[in-house]
Amino acid sequence: NNLPPGPPRLPIIGNLYQLGTKPQRSMFKLSEKYGSLMSLKFGYVSAVVASTPDTVKDVLKTFDVECCSRPYMTYPARITYNLKDLAFSFYSKYWREVRKMTVVELYTAKRVKSFQHIRQEEVGSFVQFMIQSASLERPVNLNRKLVKLSGSVICKVGFGICLEGSKLENAYEEVIQGAMEVLGSFAAADYFPVVGKIIDRITGLHNKCEKVFKALDSFFDQSIQQHLEDPSIKDDIIDLLLKMERGETGLGEFQLTRDNTKGILLNLLIAGVDTSGHTVTWAMTHLITNPRVLKKAQAEVREVIKNKDTITEEDIERLEYLKMVIKETLRINPLVPLLIPREASKDIKIGGYDIPKKTWIYVNIWAVHRNPNVWKDPEAFIPERFMDSEIDYKGLNFELLPFGSGRRMCPGLGMGMALVHVTLINLLYRFDWKLPEGMEVKDVDLEESYGLVSPKKTPLLLIPVLTQWT
Numbered sequence: 001n002n003l004p005p006g007p008p009r010l011p012i013i014g015n016l017y018q019l020g021t022k023p024q025r026s027m028f029k030l031s032e033k034y035g036s037l038m039s040l041k042f043g044y045v046s047a048v049v050a051s052t053p054d055t056v057k058d059v060l061k062t063f064d065v066e067c068c069s070r071p072y073m074t075y076p077a078r079i080t081y082n083l084k085d086l087a088f089s090f091y092s093k094y095w096r097e098v099r100k101m102t103v104v105e106l107y108t109a110k111r112v113k114s115f116q117h118i119r120q121e122e123v124g125s126f127v128q129f130m131i132q133s134a135s136l137e138r139p140v141n142l143n144r145k146l147v148k149l150s151g152s153v154i155c156k157v158g159f160g161i162c163l164e165g166s167k168l169e170n171a172y173e174e175v176i177q178g179a180m181e182v183l184g185s186f187a188a189a190d191y192f193p194v195v196g197k198i199i200d201r202i203t204g205l206h207n208k209c210e211k212v213f214k215a216l217d218s219f220f221d222q223s224i225q226q227h228l229e230d231p232s233i234k235d236d237i238i239d240l241l242l243k244m245e246r247g248e249t250g251l252g253e254f255q256l257t258r259d260n261t262k263g264i265l266l267n268l269l270i271a272g273v274d275t276s277g278h279t280v281t282w283a284m285t286h287l288i289t290n291p292r293v294l295k296k297a298q299a300e301v302r303e304v305i306k307n308k309d310t311i312t313e314e315d316i317e318r319l320e321y322l323k324m325v326i327k328e329t330l331r332i333n334p335l336v337p338l339l340i341p342r343e344a345s346k347d348i349k350i351g352g353y354d355i356p357k358k359t360w361i362y363v364n365i366w367a368v369h370r371n372p373n374v375w376k377d378p379e380a381f382i383p384e385r386f387m388d389s390e391i392d393y394k395g396l397n398f399e400l401l402p403f404g405s406g407r408r409m410c411p412g413l414g415m416g417m418a419l420v421h422v423t424l425i426n427l428l429y430r431f432d433w434k435l436p437e438g439m440e441v442k443d444v445d446l447e448e449s450y451g452l453v454s455p456k457k458t459p460l461l462l463i464p465v466l467t468q469w470t
């Protein structure tokens with residue numbers, strides 16, 4: 001075969017030793033030397049990595065059908081009730097039915113709009129918390145508070161229950177973060193048959209997966225039980241899934257079981273929570289370290305919103321600079337830097353190279369978003385680069401793909417971005433921000449941690465300051 005070039009590999013482990021703790025960065029560096037389509041070997045798994053807009057376009061557009069399945073991954077399979085979900089299941093009739101159903105039930109613009117009052121309510125309580133912290137001049141851990149905010153919204157939208165008082169209330173952060181680590185891990189079990197499972201037991205990955213699975217499972221049981229006991233909770237996604245289980249309505253040719261219901265719910269919880277919350281944390285991190293941008297964004301928000309008591313999602317449209325700030329945040333810190341791995345479902349040829357069937361395909365959008373041929377001074381946070389630019393994140397511009405593109409593109413874009421915008425508007429409109437005593441801008445680090453998502457590694461601590469707009 002004429003495979004894409006790649007770095008030399010060690011016997012047995014292949015290139016695994018080169019991934020380090022931040023695979024997106026290591027792969028980016030390697031691609032600068034070995035090319036925009038690069039071969040890697042992880043144990044017995046052959047993989048390719050696409051790292052530039054052109055090669056990514058080949059994978060996500062030209063060969064979307066051939067590249068949109070997912071490989072079988074041991075721990076995602078366990079957490080998703082053996083691939084009964086949307087994000088990790090193979091490209092199949094089942095996936096198509098679940099995607100169609102969840103898009104209609106949750107992700108259309110109309111549905112997203114219908115959940116506006118929930119976002120409004122939850123952001124309202126979040127603002128109240130900030131006001132208290134501001135009056136006590138107490139630093140707030142924004143990572144934690146923002147993930148909790150998106151968790152509260154998702155619990156109400158998807159599960160019809162309050163996060164507070166639920167089985168996840170106290171373990172919430174730990175469970176979601178653990179799930180992301182397990183889902184994004186380069187697990188030995190996937191690359192070394194038999195012995196890999198033993199390695200994962202030694203490293204603790206197996207146990208972590210079991211712990212996370214049990215916590216999530218009992219949360220799903222609780223939400224489902226609540227629906228079964230209280231007939232007044234109806235017309236939400238759980239209600240529909242339960243009707244499908246009972247055969248009152250169908251999902252194509254499929255008869256749903258409780259595991260299908262839980263698998264589908266899992267995506268909603270996991271995909272919806274970390275992503276939106278951490279995107280706002282990254283935006284605030286870049287704003288506090290770029291006072292010029294913070295000032296400009298605040299001035300715009302305050303000018304447009306003026307003295308309105310309630311900030312609505314209709315206000316977003318008029319906030320041109322804020323939208324650029326968010327785009328720039330998603331460019332520098334795409335929350336899912338390698339997307340979710342794909343697998344070639346047949347032999348294909350990309351850029352003259354052979355990609356054999358069953359090859360795992362990684363799309364390194366972290367690298368795409370730093371491509372020097374597209375982005376001048378790529379590490380600098382400059383929202384103005386989007387001024388007079390057509391580039392958007394909706395999957396049509398292969399230079400900016402925080403939500404992916406093609407058949408597997410994130411269906412939750414609208415829901416996620418509505419929360420990101422409305423939260424950020426509130427934070428900028430109502431408060432000024434300062435660093436905790438003794439800290440300076442240069443002390444705020446920009447290091448990300450790696451899992452399926454890449455949040456800021458050390459929490460962002462900021463003190464909200466009351467203003468005339470609070």
Ligand code: HEM
Binds near residue numbers: 086409
């Ligand atoms: C800022 C917020 C978000 C970002 C940056 C984001 C990003 C992504 C990315 C990059 C993917 C993988 C696409 C691929 O593999 O090609 C994805 C998949 C997915 N996302 Fe999102 N997401 C966000 C919010 C949400 C929300 C709020 C939900 C649901 C409530 C959601 C549900 C999903 C699902 C179900 C998938 C799997 C789709 C499939 O494989 O068919 N996402 N997301």
